Amino acid sequence: MKKLLSLALIGALSLSLTACGNNSSKDNSSSKETTTTKKEEKKEPLDLTGEWQCDPTDGTYLKATISNGVIEIDWVFVEENKSAIYWVGSYDAPTTDTNEYSWVSNNDHEQTETSILASTNETKEFTYNNGVISFSASMQGVSKTFELKKQ
Numbered sequence: 543m544k545k546l547l548s549l550a551l552i553g554a555l556s557l558s559l560t561a562c563g564n565n566s567s568k569d570n571s572s573s574k575e576t577t578t579t580k581k582e583e584k585k586e587p588l589d590l591t592g593e594w595q596c597d598p599t600d601g602t603y604l605k606a607t608i609s610n611g612v613i614e615i616d617w618v619f620v621e622e623n624k625s626a627i628y629w630v631g632s633y634d635a636p637t638t639d640t641n642e643y644s645w646v647s648n649n650d651h652e653q654t655e656t657s658i659l660a661s662t663n664e665t666k667e668f669t670y671n672n673g674v675i676s677f678s679a680s681m682q683g684v685s686k687t688f689e690l691k692k693q
Contacts, residue, residue: 585639594675594690606675606690608633613647613668617659627657628679629666636670644669 594606598620605625606615615629631647647666654660661679668677675690 587638588636588640588643588670590633590635590643590670590675593693595693596688596690604628604688604690611635612650614653626659627654628659629661630654631666642669642671 591608594608596604601620603618603620604615605618606613611633613629613631613633614627616625617628618625629647630650630653632650633647634645636643645668647668649661649664649666654662666677668675673691676687678685678687680686
């Protein structure tokens with residue numbers, strides 16, 4: 543009796559498993575196409591968060607960190623092993639997948655007011671283009687465009 547019941551259960555299980563499967567190659571390829579199309583349609587927005595840095599010049603360079611809606615840029619002095627705040631401001635993240643992006647950052651004066659090397663500008667425009675964030679900085683009447691690359 544137990545053998546007969548076991549055989550009946552095995553038969554029912556095998557029938558239910560084959561009923562759930564689909565051997566049609568046409569349906570499988572269509573399913574794959576749909577999955578691929580959905581992946582292609584849903585592109586993630588450009589992500590600029592992380593560490594950025596420009597090439598050192600005369601023992602100093604700029605290092606930027608973008609996270610949690612904030613961009614912070616520090617002057618780094620290699621020989622002295624010290625850094626000083628240059629900019630702390632807002633960061634508006636891109637909402638699309640793009641190779642070009644720009645935003646205007648608002649200075650967080652509470653963070654920058656105690657640094658003698660910090661920018662006193664109310665806003666600063668940043669531009670991202672093909673892997674490089676650039677911005678202009680002025681000190682003692684001299685302006686320069688800095689280019690930051692992701693680290």
